[in-house]
């Protein structure tokens with residue numbers, strides 16, 4: 001059978017004729033190969049064909065091929081695609097790196113007579129679960145309960161340190177905002193090894209121990225090296241250092257390694273992914289072949305061209321040129337609303353005008369965006385699907401606090417409820433003072449008893465008399481107004497801001513939670529209806545994962561949308577501080593580009609999910625505060641409508657040079673995003689974006705893109721304040 005017939009036959013069978021690069025990737029079976037695959041470029045199709053080719057044409061035993069995937073879901077997906085493409089061939093081993101590491105560790109420790117116990121995932125002794133252990137250690141070191149957000153951050157920090165293979169003396173180089181994180185990590189590692197003959201291991205230890213096993217036990221390594229003649233790793237842009245190290249050792253003899261990746265879709269560096277490894281691939285494997293699969297089969301010309309130009313602003317990448325032979329359809333749409341509410345109303349209107357919701361996705365940066373969307377969709381009678389809905393919002397302590405403040409309104413004599421929130425009233429109550437209330441039970445309100453028996457200081461008496469008055473009239477107010485009163489008049493917001501300073505919580509996130517609660521409360525008549533609405537929403541979001549095959553619109557974060565595709569995609573809440581995030585922007589100001597480049601990649605992942613329709617949505621005001629549209633929104637706007645920007649530039653060329661201003665900014669080095677400047681014609685504004693050649697300034701009246709050289713040459717802008 002000739003080569004020609006292999007590809008032709010497969011074309012007849014599955015209806016896909018591989019393009020030239022795809023064919024080359026199939027045929028390059030020997031030696032290291034880095035296959036850089038643009039989104040929608042037929043990566044999975046090519047990998048499966050390559051495996052089939054190895055078996056059918058090169059007579060490789062299926063058991064001698066190992067395909068390592070990033071997740072169990074993609075292992076399953078590949079297995080199914082392989083069976084569909086090659087129904088007559090014996091199965092190939094598609095599995096995650098963790099399952100490979102698990103086998104290695106089991107054998108390695110068994111040989112040493114050491115037993116082990118897994119403390120992550122489903123385990124026998126829940127009290128030894130990683131999260132429980134970390135909770136206890138946090139308490140021991142900080143004398144406080146850890147929040148769920150902090151626990152997540154701590155776990156990520158530990159994973160990062162382990163996956164980067166950092167030695168102990170370098171652990172402190174990794175930043176973590178959780179108090180005493182480094183000490184917790186040290187104690188956690190010691191705790192797991194307290195009994196050397198019975199180790200406690202988490203998922204990260206599986207990887208580091210497997211790597212160590214290959215380093216120390218040469219016989220074991222040789223056994224695994226001889227087990228597979230061909231290795232393939234998928235989604236390799238998300239692979240961590242320890243995972244790369246394991247693979248490197250496995251293929252050391254034959255070097256038959258096919259690494260499939262898209263460095264432009266690397267969005268997990270915060271979870272230890274090492275896209276730099278791909279950029280250094282030739283240093284590690286000098287004989288490597290690098291192929292670029294750049295033809296996109298998913299999206300229209302407009303979407304592919306815009307996304308392709310957008311990603312080129314990143315510098316640390318392989319310079320690929322994604323293209324498509326698909327049809328033209330419509331430009332990428334950009335919508336900027338005055339108010340946040342208008343964005344939601346617009347989406348609902350759009351969805352009501354189409355019947356098929358299954359093909360539509362609404363994508364956002366943060367999970368918080370889903371709450372208001374879910375609420376509005378539910379009101380409009382539109383079903384939605386969420387793969388990994390985040391229930392943390394509903395269980396969040398801020399939400400529980402607000403509900404407890406409200407509960408107290410229905411029975412102001414309840415000490416048990418008061419005890420849950422006493423420290424959240426601005427008034428510095430001590431446990432002992434509250435204890436006095438408990439020790440003097442009566443039908444009187446907790447406030448009266450507190451004032452009578454609590455030995456309060458003068459200022460506390462004054463405060464709690466005010467609070468008592470607020471509670472007496474609280475039922476006259478709407479639930480939204482009640483939340484406002486809790487925030488402002490009971491001093492809750494002041495208390496949580498103090499907590500943020502003391503405990504390193506994310507203030508912005510907590511305020512956002514309160515704002516979201518106010519939006520939900522808007523539609524409720526009273527506090528009971530508000531609590532019910534919250535419960536209903538929680539239930540709805542929990543159950544939304546069962547709507548996958550219904551006529552339901554998909555709600556997803558950009559991260560979780562990776563690998564998915566939809567006819568229509570709405571990217572929402574595109575504002576500065578969200579995407580790019582505040583941290584991305586701060587890093588950028590300090591000259592660090594890694595995080596803003598990752599934000600660009602994340603945005604790119606979102607854009608490339610769309611097949612025919614892509615809309616980017618932003619707004620200028622949210623919860624009565626001014627916000628700025630995302631820098632990426634403008635980047636896309638200038639790609640989609642370059643002529644509009646040219647008009648703006650033309651306007652400024654007319655300015656006369658003789659009006660020279662000695663205080664003006666004269667050099668490009670003085671420009672940075674966030675600077676407050678005064679423009680000679682347009683007045684005060686903030687630099688919101690800065691690209692080579694132009695700057696974008698948000699003036700009070702509107703936003704303008706100005707030619708940088710004109711501003712500098714003619715002394716048009718001067719510095720007002722730097723922050």
Ligand SMILES: Nc1ncnc2c1ncn2[C@@H]1O[C@H](COP(=O)(O)OP(=O)(O)OP(=O)(O)O)[C@@H](O)[C@H]1O
Nearest residue numbers: 016017018019039040041042043044045297563564
């Ligand atoms: N050579 C080709 N000719 C026509 N269609 C193709 C070709 N290669 C792939 N496709 C089609 O492109 C679509 C995407 O392919 P596939 O799922 O393999 O992409 P992918 O690169 O794995 O996507 P992702 O961006 O999710 O990584 C599929 O419908 C596939 O049939």
